[in-house]
Amino acid sequence: MKISISALTLFCLLNPIFSIAGEIGPPPIVTVTSQTDTHNRAYAGLKWTLNEGIKPQAVLGFRHSRTESNGDTDGGDISISAKFIDGFQLGKLRAKYFNGKENTQGEIGAGYDFINGLFAGVGVHAPYSNLGIDLLPTAKDKIEPYFQLDTIKRNNKPAYISAPVC
Numbered sequence: 828m829k830i831s832i833s834a835l836t837l838f839c840l841l842n843p844i845f846s847i848a849g850e851i852g853p854p855p856i857v858t859v860t861s862q863t864d865t866h867n868r869a870y871a872g873l874k875w876t877l878n879e880g881i882k883p884q885a886v887l888g889f890r891h892s893r894t895e896s897n898g899d900t901d902g903g904d905i906s907i908s909a910k911f912i913d914g915f916q917l918g919k920l921r922a923k924y925f926n927g928k929e930n931t932q933g934e935i936g937a938g939y940d941f942i943n944g945l946f947a948g949v950g951v952h953a954p955y956s957n958l959g960i961d962l963l964p965t966a967k968d969k970i971e972p973y974f975q976l977d978t979i980k981r982n983n984k985p986a987y988i989s990a991p992v993c
Contacts, residue, residue, distance in 0.1 A: 861896040862985035868892075872957075872977030874908055874918075878968050884908040884918050886975060894929050894982040901926040904934070917941040919961075925952060929982040934959065940966070954981040 868890050873883040888906030902925060908918035923936030934950040934957075943966035950959025957975035 860988045864894050864985040866892045866982055870978045872975050874973055874975040877972040882912045885911050892982055896985050896987045898928045898984050900929050900982050929984050
């Protein structure tokens with residue numbers, strides 16, 4: 828809702844005159860302001876890579892996000908994965924940017940695979956889950972789809988704040 832400065836000034840000047848004359852003045856003008864919440868969360872998860880069978884990898888990460896009153900959400904994520912069944916082996920160190928709404932965000936990222944070298948990927952994150960595809964230019968299987976279950980819940984939207992202008 829946009830209000831021109833001249834109309835706002837006129838309202839503020841005339842409102843006391845209407846009150847003195849015993850008349851009911853125009854209704855008060857209310858401004859609505861969007862708020863932003865910042866969320867910083869450490870998380871853990873299990874990730875299954877389609878080309879690697881049913882044995883999951885452990886994932887530890889940190890996610891920083893901003894959510895506005897209308898639900899717009901964006902931020903960054905950094906994580907590391909490791910195989911832990913049949914011996915410990917580091918998997919991927921990953922950094923991502925995400926953007927979307929409070930429930931679902933599209934992701935784009937890149938990182939280092941400790942076995943195959945550099946990679947890039949895209950994905951979608953929903954509460955407690957992540958679905959994505961990594962592209963590994965130097966690996967035999969150049970595309971790795973994956974599914975992840977994690978402890979990242981949805982972001983809560985902050986409430987709009989309304990206040991009278993005068």
